[in-house]
Amino acid sequence: MEELFEIHRPRLRAVAYRMLGSLTEADDAVQETWIRVARADAGEVTNPAGWLTTITARVCLDALRRRAARPEEPFGMRIPDPVLTAPDGIDPEHEVLLADAVGLALLVVLDTLTPAERLAFVLHDTLGVPFDDIGRLVGRSPNAAAQLASRARRRIRDAAVTPDVDLARQWKVANAFLAAARAGDFSALVEVLAPDAVLRADIGSPAELHGAEAIAPQVLSYARMAPFARRVLVNGAVGFVPMPGGQPFAVIALTVRGDRVTTIDIIADPDRLAGLAVPVES
Structure with a gap:
């Protein structure tokens, strides 16, 4: 047995x-x-x-x-x-x-x-x-x-939490999302977000935001971390882990449907990030 x-x-x-x-x-x-x-x-x-x-x-x-x-x-x-x-x-x-x-x-x-x-x-x-x-x-x-x-x-x-099957399409949208965040481009960020997008985070307030125009400023508050973002798959879907100083700052998981980001889930609790193994892109 x-x-x-x-x-x-x-x-x-x-x-x-x-x-x-x-x-x-x-x-x-x-x-x-x-x-x-x-x-x-x-x-x-x-x-x-x-x-x-x-x-x-x-x-x-x-x-x-x-x-x-x-x-x-x-x-x-x-x-x-x-x-x-x-x-x-x-x-x-x-x-x-x-x-x-x-x-x-x-x-x-x-x-x-x-x-x-x-x-x-x-x-x-x-x-x-x-x-x-x-x-x-x-x-x-x-x-x-x-x-x-x-x-x-x-x-x-x-x-609507099931992402597109096509990983290449997911990355195309995710890269546009990251580029808009790096540039601090509010309009470009709103364009890549679904109008009814949802953002959730495990720390901070508000814990949940709805709508592209409400979410964009929150995403831009992470803009300083965008240059340190490492591409990863989070549970098989596209995402990023900002790694300033080589340590994970957050896990950002995206759900991509069509040509828009529909959900963003952020794990930023330092206790949960401690010791997190972040894979290196081959």
């Missing part, structure tokens, strides 16, 4: 990351899964992958319910942990973790769902788990579980 668990560990960590939005909590959930597996009688298990996934999902559901019962009040938005890779593509180490386009903006929206909605969406829409099994996990009927996933799907669709 230990050997089997290690084979499935990367996939279980990916499931936990989608559920929790935290790499540390995902690792803790996988460890708790192993503790439960080690205590269980697996003699009659015919589908180890499904069995392990169900245990991990139950661990994550419990964690989400505890989080919902004790909501944090941070000075800013809760932005999930980023996964940074080189700008020319996702390396094999992160392929499982970032499968199914689990962008940072998507994880932010998942944080707005109820624990049951999040579990139903992650298990069904990304893993194909039947609603019968999901219903048993959340204590609902299969039809009620399907409705949970449907509500989550609608929230995600309305938020």
